Amino acid sequence: MILIDNPYVSDFLINTIKSNNLKIVATSEAKSLIPDPSLNWIDESEAINILKNKKNVSIYSNSENSINWVDENLGFTNLPNQIQLFKNKVKFRELIQELFPNYFFKSVKFNELKNIDIHQFQFPLIIKPAIGFFSIGVYKVESPTDWNIVLTKLYTEITELKNVYPKQVIDVSDFIIEEYIEGDEYAIDCYFNNKGEPVILNILHHVFSSGKDVSDRVYTTSKEIILKHKDNIQHFLNLLGKKADLTNFPIHIEIRINNQHKIYPIEVNPLRFGGWCTTADLTWYAYKFNSYEYFLNNKKPDWNHIFETQNNKLYSLIALNNNSGIKDSEIESFNFEKLWKDFENPLNLREFDFRKYDMFGMLFTETSYGNEAELTEILTSDLKKYINLKEHSNAL
Template sequence: MILLDYPYTSDFLIETVVRNQFPVVATPEAKEILLGRNAKLISEKEAIAFIKANPLQPVYTNSENSIAWIQQNLKETSLPDKIETFKNKFRFRELIQEFYPDYFFKSASLIELRNLEISHFKFPFIIKPAVGFFSIAVHKVDSPEDWQGIVSKIEVQMEKTRSLYPKEVVSNTDFILEEYISGEEYAFDCYFDQNGNPVILNVLHHVFSSEYDVSDRVYYSSEEVISKLHQPILDFLHQIASKIDLRNFPLHIEIRETEPGKINPIEVNPMRFGGWCTTADLTWFAYGINSYEYFFHSKRPDWEKVFEKRKDKKYSLILLDNQSDVAQEDIAYFDFDAIAKDFEKPLHVRKVNMDKFGVFGFLFTETSKGNEKELDEILHSDLKKYMVLKVKN
């Protein structure tokens, strides 16, 4: 069963749904997305009854937006509680605490922050909303002297949300204060099969241009990345499985490798793979693995076979966002043909509405070992060279 929702559903996912006739819950959003397609739509009432009667039915959604539908309509199932376990960062840290006994984390409400005694905390640490429905109020605290200034910033940021959320929600927002995790950052898609066994579908290295870079410009996958982290990730997933019953359950997880072979999770996103149909679609363009079909058909990648013909290659997901000083309203269009020509082997160019979504699109590429310069250049580029500006009168 699939829940399709905005902001974005890729043509590849839609084609997969139609070709396999995967049942799609007929929400208003799904009907709009699949308009004119020969998809197998199931009424919301029928879908709710079927999932309640078949609690191990695989359910996948491409968007965080659909979680509200699950929480509202499937209260009698275990899905809402499992989702909350991962969405609430403090609750998830409690779940895995025994595996990271020295890891510092603490919960505090918004009104408690001002008078919180932090002198004995482990520095640096990160403070962020425990449930990520805000994209704001995430800060790194380097020393006790920084605290009051950061709390002031958080209070201002949260005040701005009062027009979007009820006062009770904002005032009662819980925060998690947790140890800063150093190391190389990675993201991966996975699922637990009907027997509760974890299956890894891809692993990507999130590359930054500097220690101050927080962008999502470049992620890449390769034989080296997957081979290095496959077993540590499996061990981590088995730890999760020992704490919570997960069957036919997909996840997108961000981690850091703190030491060779040792990983620590940053964030866990339930019920889906990477947002905007990015990481799952890259797995197809790169490796010929359809992550959606693998999940619903309970298939496992044969990595040895996959890499027989993909030696010394890097497969990248590149976010084309505006990091220049050019105002969006001054851009006539983005030259996708020009940027594609600057890469050895573009696999797919995904164009999106810049005015609506704030990014130009995504680029999926294959890069040979020794030609990583093209990835380094795009990592540091503000993309201004690909922007065609409007003619001013």
């Protein structure tokens, strides 16, 4: 069963729903995003009855906006509680505290941030909304002297974006302050099957431009990345699944792995893979299997076969967030054609309303080993070379 909600659904997911005749819940949001009467639409009441009367029904959503629908209609299932275990970062830390007894975290009300005694903390640290999405409101604080600078940036960002997503997706009432984890960051699409076993569908290296960077610009997957980390991550996911009692449950989890190969979870995004139909769609381009189908049909990737038959290249998701410092009101357009030409083998491009989401779009690419410079360049770019200004603007 599929729950579709704003802000975005990809053609790839729509085609998956259509070709597999998947049941899709006919909410008003879903109907407005996919005006296709030929799909296997089911009324909301029918969806609720199916879940009441059948066991082991798998649900996938493209968006955390649908959490509100789950909360309102599926209280008779474990889903609302399981979602909150992960969506609320404080509850998640409490869930796994036994596995990480020395990990520091603290819950703080938004309106108390400016009055908190920061000298009780060890730096560097991370501050972010307890319920958040897409690195919005996430900051690394290097030292006590940076605290007020970060708060100023945080207040500005929250004021501009807090009404873009529903409260179930981003709630700035409460924040979590937690220790900064050293190591490389990875994002994993996976699900827990009908036996509660974790099934890894993709592993992506989340690359940063500097130690202070917390943005979502570049995620890269490859044969090397998956083979290096798959077994270690599988072991951790087994522990996590048992803690939360998960079955038929998809997640997108972000972790860090330190020099001793120890995994520290950052956050778990429930009921979906990567937001905006990103990482699951990229898996198709990279490894030629459909993550949505694998979850809904309880299938596991045969990684040995996949790596014997696929090109050994780097496959990346590039989020074109507006980090130019130029106000949206001064921007006329974004030059996607110029961007496209700057890459060896661009695979797919999605254009977004940057005035609404502070992001120009998403680019999927294939890169040969030896040509990683194209990824480094976009990682560190302020994107000004692609921005067309309105007349009389002097922003550049």
